[in-house]
Amino acid sequence: MRLLVTGGAGYIGSHFVSAARRRGLEDITVVDDLSTGLRRRVPAEVPLHEIDLSRDSSVPELTALLRDRGIDVVVHFAAKKVVGDSVVQPEEYFRANIGSTVNLLTAMRAADVDSMVFSSSAAVYGEPEATVVYEDTPTAPINPYGQSKLVSELSLENAARAWGLRAVALRYFNVAGAESAQLADTTTTNLMPAIRDVITRGDRLSVFGSDYDTVDGTCVRDYVHVVDLAEAHLAALPAVTRDAPARTLAYNVGTGQGSSVLEIVEAFRSYPGITLDYDLCPRRPGDPGALTADVSRIAEDLGWTSRHSREDIVASVVDFAPLAD
Numbered sequence: 001m002r003l004l005v006t007g008g009a010g011y012i013g014s015h016f017v018s019a020a021r022r023r024g025l026e027d028i029t030v031v032d033d034l035s036t037g038l039r040r041r042v043p044a045e046v047p048l049h050e051i052d053l054s055r056d057s058s059v060p061e062l063t064a065l066l067r068d069r070g071i072d073v074v075v076h077f078a079a080k081k082v083v084g085d086s087v088v089q090p091e092e093y094f095r096a097n098i099g100s101t102v103n104l105l106t107a108m109r110a111a112d113v114d115s116m117v118f119s120s121s122a123a124v125y126g127e128p129e130a131t132v133v134y135e136d137t138p139t140a141p142i143n144p145y146g147q148s149k150l151v152s153e154l155s156l157e158n159a160a161r162a163w164g165l166r167a168v169a170l171r172y173f174n175v176a177g178a179e180s181a182q183l184a185d186t187t188t189t190n191l192m193p194a195i196r197d198v199i200t201r202g203d204r205l206s207v208f209g210s211d212y213d214t215v216d217g218t219c220v221r222d223y224v225h226v227v228d229l230a231e232a233h234l235a236a237l238p239a240v241t242r243d244a245p246a247r248t249l250a251y252n253v254g255t256g257q258g259s260s261v262l263e264i265v266e267a268f269r270s271y272p273g274i275t276l277d278y279d280l281c282p283r284r285p286g287d288p289g290a291l292t293a294d295v296s297r298i299a300e301d302l303g304w305t306s307r308h309s310r311e312d313i314v315a316s317v318v319d320f321a322p323l324a325d
């Protein structure tokens with residue numbers, strides 16, 4: 001099977017490339033604009049093409065690449081992912097995330113490549129009523145990032161109807177951890193990288209909100225190890241290959257277990273040698289109190305379940321602080 005991986009120089013995309021190679025899938029091509037991706041995350045043996053998918057001018061080059069490499073499946077990670085930035089720069093997020101998906105689909109149709117696994121997000125659900133989220137929970141994104149992921153999913157559905165695309169959209173809950181310092185997440189906006197950054201700097205963590213209707217008043221999320229997430233994409237490949245019907249299916253990717261911010265803090269504090277102090281601060285706008293995935297559908301259909309525990313995730317965050325760029 002020949003794979004094209006967009007965003008393969010990114011935190012999650014590079015973990016997928018690593019998992020695919022471990023699984024014996026050697027014929028991999030990476031496309032990345034290196035705006036946030038790092039060349040050092042891509043193994044030397046894997047061809048890396050520096051292409052900005054959000055530019056319409058990338059379509060001819062992408063079409064030729066898909067044809068020349070005889071690509072069977074596209075795994076599409078390339079996107080901007082910082083929710084706060086998307087609120088400030090909505091046009092940039094729509095151009096980057098929706099534009100890249102539309103350009104990619106245009107090139108795939110021209111090159112007769114009709115299989116995709118897509119990196120979507122729990123952000124498509126917005127602030128659901130219930131704390132446990134199912135795939136048929138109404139999608140009502142509350143920020144441009146979540147909207148861009150939902151519109152991208154709709155683009156896949158349109159392509160399935162119009163020209164037979166077979167796609168799986170994986171709706172990530174809270175991804176964290178790393179398999180190595182080389183591949184670790186270099187951003188510091190999400191909770192776990194923020195904690196790692198605070199520990200490194202000997203600073204204090206700001207806990208956003210302590211008056212939610214949860215076990216201890218702080219927000220509950222479903223944290224999934226990035227290696228498990230990468231393997232979920234491998235589990236999705238058979239669902240988009242030649243003998244599968246043309247359609248788009250969405251699956252939640254999480255553990256099914258929720259952890260509050262203070263439970264995560266305690267998990268870090270339990271790690272030998274770690275000291276972590278925090279301040280209880282006002283809520284962060286747009287944060288739902290609790291979000292946990294129901295992950296029964298992906299287990300039934302694709303045979304995937306998460307394997308790593310919360311403690312495994314925390315240990316990997318502490319053990320594998322990202323290399324300095």
Ligand code: WQD
Pocket residue numbers: 081082083120121122123145172173174175189190191192194195205206207208209219220221261284287
């Ligand atoms: C988690 C909790 C914060 C930092 C993320 C991505 C989104 C999607 C889902 C991929 C919240 C609290 C955080 C800090 C804190 N993933 N927090 N202090 O908002 O659930 O969404 O995962 O598509 O793109 O953004 O994740 O890690 O930002 O926040 O108290 O310094 O940690 O308030 O309750 P979030 P997060």
